[in-house]
Amino acid sequence: MVKKKRLRLIAEMARKIRAYRELKSRPRDSQKYALDYESMKRPFTGKMLPVLAWQDVRRENRLFSLLAGMRLFGVGRLFTRKSWLEDHAEPCYWQITKVKVDYTAENMDHGKAWGILTLKGKTEAEVKELDKVMYHDWRLVPKHMEQQMKDFQPLPEPPVRYVPFPPLLRAMMLAQHKKATGSIMAEEPNLPLKRDVLLNKDYFRKQEQEMQRTQGTPV
C-alpha cells in the first residue's frame, strides 16, 4: 500500500516565489549585452567574444547605436548587415516597423526591434523580430541608396525538378495504395527535389502536436 504523497504547500509556495523572483531579476538587455571594448569581454557573463569578431566589434555599430540617433528610432528605414554585404551580391535588408528600446541603457544602445526582412531581393510577407540585433554588424542604408536597394528584381526560381522514387520504396508505395484503395495507382509517384517544408523548431513542434492529437497519450 503506497503512502499518500504529503501536500507540501509551503514548498509549493516557495517554488512559486523563487520563480517570480527569477522573473523579476532577469537582466536587462543593456546589462546582458554590455561589452568592455578593451578586453572584449562581456561584464555580465565574463565570457570573451570570438576572435574573428574583434575587428568588426571595433569598426562597426550595433543596430541600436544607429537607431538611437534617429527620429522615431528609425522606424521605416532600411538596415543592412555587413556580413550580408560580403556574402550575398543581391541586396538583403530589414525594414523596421516597431522598436522597443531598453530605456535603462545610458546611450539607448539596446532593445528589441521588429521588421520585414528582404533576403537576396525576396521580401517576406510578415513582420518578424530582428535577430542578432546586438551584433556589431549593422549599417544604415542612406536615403539616396534606398531606391537602388528596393528596385532590385530577383531572378525567377528555376522550376522544381522531379525524380522517380527508389525501386523498393516505389514498390511499397504502390502496394500500400492497392491495399488502401483496391485500384492500381494511375501515375508514377515522383519525388520533388526541393522540400517545401523548412525543418525548424516550429515544424517539429507542430508534428509532435499532430501526433499527440491523432494517437492520444499512452495509457
Added chain:
Amino acid sequence: MAASIWKRCVTAAVKVKRLSPSLTARRWMLSAAYTDTNAWESREKDPHNLAVLATTMDRTYNRNLPVSSLTVSRFVDNISSREEVDQAEYYLYKFRHSPNCWYLRDWTIHSWVRQCLKYGAREKALHTLKNKVQYGIFPDDFTFNLLIDSYIKDGDFKSACSVVEEVMLQEAFDLPSTRILSLHALASYRATRPQLTVPEERALGASLLVCGLRQDDTVGLGAQLLGNALLGKVEMLEGIHAVFKGMPLFWGRGYLDRALAVMEGVASASGDVKLPKDALDDMNDVLQELSSSSDSDSSGAESTGEEGEEEEEEKKKKEDSFDEDNLAEQAKLPQYVSRFKELRSQLESGGKVDPASFQASVAALARQDLAAAEQPDLDQYLIRVQAWQAENRQLIQREKETREKAEQEKEERKERLAAAQQE
C-alpha cells in the same frame, strides 16, 4: 528678449528690400513672416505652475511609474525664464531615459527650440541637438530652418554648420528652404577658410554631399562635387570605415571616383548645367594635397624609424586598418589626377564652368527661390500647429477621463470597505 528679436526682425525687414550682396554679419535669410513668433504664441495656452509639474514628475519617477508626454510638454510650454530652461533640459533627459521616450511629441520639441531662442539659450538648444541620443530632440524641418536662420543672422557660421550637420544626420533635406539655408551656411563657412581637422572635414563633406544630392542644379552639383572630394580625402587618409561610420553615407569605396563621375556627368550633359569654378579649384587642391602627402609618406617612411613608441603603435594600428583595398585606392591617385585634368579642360572648353564663386551662386539662388519656397512651408506649418493643438486637446481629454475613472473606482472601493466594516 522677445521684444529685441522683434525689433531686429522689423529693422531687418527694411533691409531685405535692398539686395545687399556683401556678406556682413547682419545678413539674414528668412523673411520676417517666417520667423514670426505670433503664430506660435497665439495658440491657446495651458498655464501650469512649473514647481507643481516638477514635483509631480519627481514623484512619478521615484515610484518607477511612467511620466506622460503631456506633463513634459506642459513643462516646456510654461518656461518663463532662463533658469527654467536648464530645469527643462534635466526633465527632457529624464523623460528620454524612461519607458515613454518614444512618445516625445513634435510640438514639445518645437516649443523647446522656440523657448531656447526666446530666452537666449541658443547654445543650450544646440547642445541638446548635438546630444540628441541623450535628450531625444529630433526637430522637424521648420524648426531646423528657424535655428539655422538665427545662427546665420548672427554670422555664426560654425554653429550654423553644426546644425546643418545634424540635419544631414537626420537626412532631413526635404524642403527647398532647408536646402538653401544649409547650402548658404556651408558656403559661407567654407569662404572663411577655416582650419579643419579630419572629422570636421568629413562632417562638412557629408553635409555638402547629402544636401547636394537632393538639389538638382549648378549649386547642387557643385555641392556634390565638393562633398565627394572632401570625403575622398578622408577616405584616402583614414580609410573607408572612418568615412561612413555613424553617418548616412554609402559604404562603397572610391569617393574621388564619384566626384570625377559628377564632373563627367556635367561634361556630357546637354543642358545648361555648369559647375562652379571654385569647386573645381578646391577639388584640384585636394588632389594635389593627397598626392604630395602620399609622396612624402613613401619617401619619409625610413626617416620615421626614430619616432617614439606611441607613434609607432599608432602607425601600426593605422596600417592594420588599411587593408588591401585602401592601398589599391591610394594607388589609383595618379590616375585620378590625370582624369581630373582631362575632365577640367573638357568642361572649360564646353563652357560649363561657372565663374561665379560657390558662395555667390548660393546667394543668387537664395534670392530667387527662398521667398517662393517659404510660402508653402508657412502654410504647412500653420496646418501642423492646428493638428498639434487638436492632439494636445485630445491628450488632455484622455487624461481627464482616466483621472475621473480612477477617482470613481477609489470611491467605490471606499464604499465597499465601509460597507464591509459596518457588517
